[in-house]
Amino acid sequence: MNTNSNTYTxxxxxxxxxxxxxxxxxxxxxxKDKQNENVALDKKKQILSSLNVETKGADVADxxxxxxxxEEILAADGxxxxxxxxxxxxxxxxxxxxxxxxxxxxxxCQIEGATKYVLPVYGAGLWGPIWGYxxxxxxxxxxxxxxxxxxxxxxxxxxxxxxxxFVNQFTATPKHITRDGEFTSIAIxxxxxxDETRDYVNGISGGTIxxxxxxxxxxxxxxxxxxxxxx
Amino acid sequence: xxxxxxENREAFLSPLWKNxxxxxxxxxxxxxxxxxxKLEPALVMGISVTIIVAMANxxxxxxxxxxxxxIRIIVQLVVVAALVTIVSECLKxxxxxxxxxxxxxxxxxxxxxxxxxxxxxxAMANGPWSSFLDGLGNGFGYAxxxxxxxxxxxxxxxxxxxxFKVIPDCVYDFGYMNNGLMLMPPMALVLLGCIxxxxxxxxxxxxx
Numbered sequence: 001m002n003t004n005s006n007t008y009t010x011x012x013x014x015x016x017x018x019x020x021x022x023x024x025x026x027x028x029x030x031x032k033d034k035q036n037e038n039v040a041l042d043k044k045k046q047i048l049s050s051l052n053v054e055t056k057g058a059d060v061a062d063x064x065x066x067x068x069x070x071e072e073i074l075a076a077d078g079x080x081x082x083x084x085x086x087x088x089x090x091x092x093x094x095x096x097x098x099x100x101x102x103x104x105x106x107x108x109c110q111i112e113g114a115t116k117y118v119l120p121v122y123g124a125g126l127w128g129p130i131w132g133y134x135x136x137x138x139x140x141x142x143x144x145x146x147x148x149x150x151x152x153x154x155x156x157x158x159x160x161x162x163x164x165x166f167v168n169q170f171t172a173t174p175k176h177i178t179r180d181g182e183f184t185s186i187a188i189x190x191x192x193x194x195d196e197t198r199d200y201v202n203g204i205s206g207g208t209i210x211x212x213x214x215x216x217x218x219x220x221x222x223x224x225x226x227x228x229x230x231x
Numbered sequence: 232x233x234x235x236x237x238e239n240r241e242a243f244l245s246p247l248w249k250n251x252x253x254x255x256x257x258x259x260x261x262x263x264x265x266x267x268x269k270l271e272p273a274l275v276m277g278i279s280v281t282i283i284v285a286m287a288n289x290x291x292x293x294x295x296x297x298x299x300x301x302i303r304i305i306v307q308l309v310v311v312a313a314l315v316t317i318v319s320e321c322l323k324x325x326x327x328x329x330x331x332x333x334x335x336x337x338x339x340x341x342x343x344x345x346x347x348x349x350x351x352x353x354a355m356a357n358g359p360w361s362s363f364l365d366g367l368g369n370g371f372g373y374a375x376x377x378x379x380x381x382x383x384x385x386x387x388x389x390x391x392x393x394x395f396k397v398i399p400d401c402v403y404d405f406g407y408m409n410n411g412l413m414l415m416p417p418m419a420l421v422l423l424g425c426i427x428x429x430x431x432x433x434x435x436x437x438x439x
Contacts, residue, residue, distance in 0.1 A: 024317070
């Protein structure tokens with residue numbers, strides 16, 4: 001057979017594309033449920049890890065249902081829009097809306113009898129989105145714990161925002177996101193610099209843009225809750 | 232031809248050192264610079280590329296007599312992309328933690344020049360079994376260079392290996408400091424140059 005004829009080439013290409021398309025569609029749809037399950041479980045893990053709860057080897061779903069009491073949706077004025085559904089809110093979608101229309105998720109949790117509030121944060125790093133969760137004590141100012149993650153920051157540089165060394169700075173000495181009742185967020189500064197006006201932590205050497213991204217993310221995402229924080 | 236004839240052994244062994252894809256064939260340099268800041272991603276990248284290049288070599292070698300010459304590159308690309316997508320979907324479903332860790336690297340395997348290079352140079356002209364061995368050999372050859380470079384870079388840039396601290400604190404007390412330059416991609420190129428230098432010095436017959 002002449003494998004160089006036009007007809008053969010076109011038929012070959014079409015058949016190949018159809019076979020590959022079916023194969024990929026089949027793989028994707030048959031694994032979809034399992035993947036979604038994993039994504040939801042991972043999100044629960046992230047929330048728990050912002051509360052400094054060890055999740056390794058534990059039954060995450062069970063632990064989550066014990067610790068997280070309420071999944072509320074807030075409006076920008078600080079009132080409760082809905083009692084449930086915070087878990088399914090997609091920060092990326094919400095950020096595209098105007099502030100008044102946004103659904104702001106709030107996770108009310110309980111650790112050893114004390115109430116903690118977990119607020120999701122979402123922003124942009126150097127290469128893609130970065131996100132995380134900030135857990136506050138019941139004074140709505142002192143940081144109890146944080147968790148950060150990223151889609152594709154550079155390993156060893158920007159990706160270090162997930163490292164214990166960076167994250168622990170938020171809790172080693174208690175940091176506050178408000179000062180004298182006014183929301184200030186927490187600054188990420190170049191190591192060695194200081195910020196007089198608000199609490200700060202050191203950024204990542206070599207990961208300047210990602211560090212600035214975390215700074216901007218905390219400012220804008222936590223800033224949405226300003227009315228809730230004042231209550 | 233027996234399974235482990237001289238040619239087949241050669242297909243597997245020569246890319247490990249004398250015909251190494253990175254240092255001799257100059258394939259896959261880009262990822263050797265990008266994923267070698269730490270040892271762990273380098274290891275995982277090496278293993279993933281080995282699996283995919285071996286599988287792609289096998290598939291293309293089986294199809295080699297049917298592939299129309301004018302669209303052979305497209306066919307190769309489709310096979311590679313399909314394999315990578317399937318692997319990445321399976322990771323997401325069955326090993327979610329690993330897939331989160333790999334994040335963008337899995338997708339980047341598609342653009343790794345070793346894949347296209349080996350498909351075009353070897354699998355299009357050889358039988359399935361020797362193509363499979365060639366894929367394994369090139370994958371391991373690539374992985375070994377990545378691991379060596381990542382070993383040096385992680386050790387000197389962070390004092391850790393696979394995330395574990397290996398340089399004790401007392402050394403730092405004497406004024407030792409981590410080398411920030413090791414974090415930068417150019418250092419990978421310098422290290423790669425050193426490996427090539429060593430390789431050619433040991434094997435003068437490799438010099439042009």
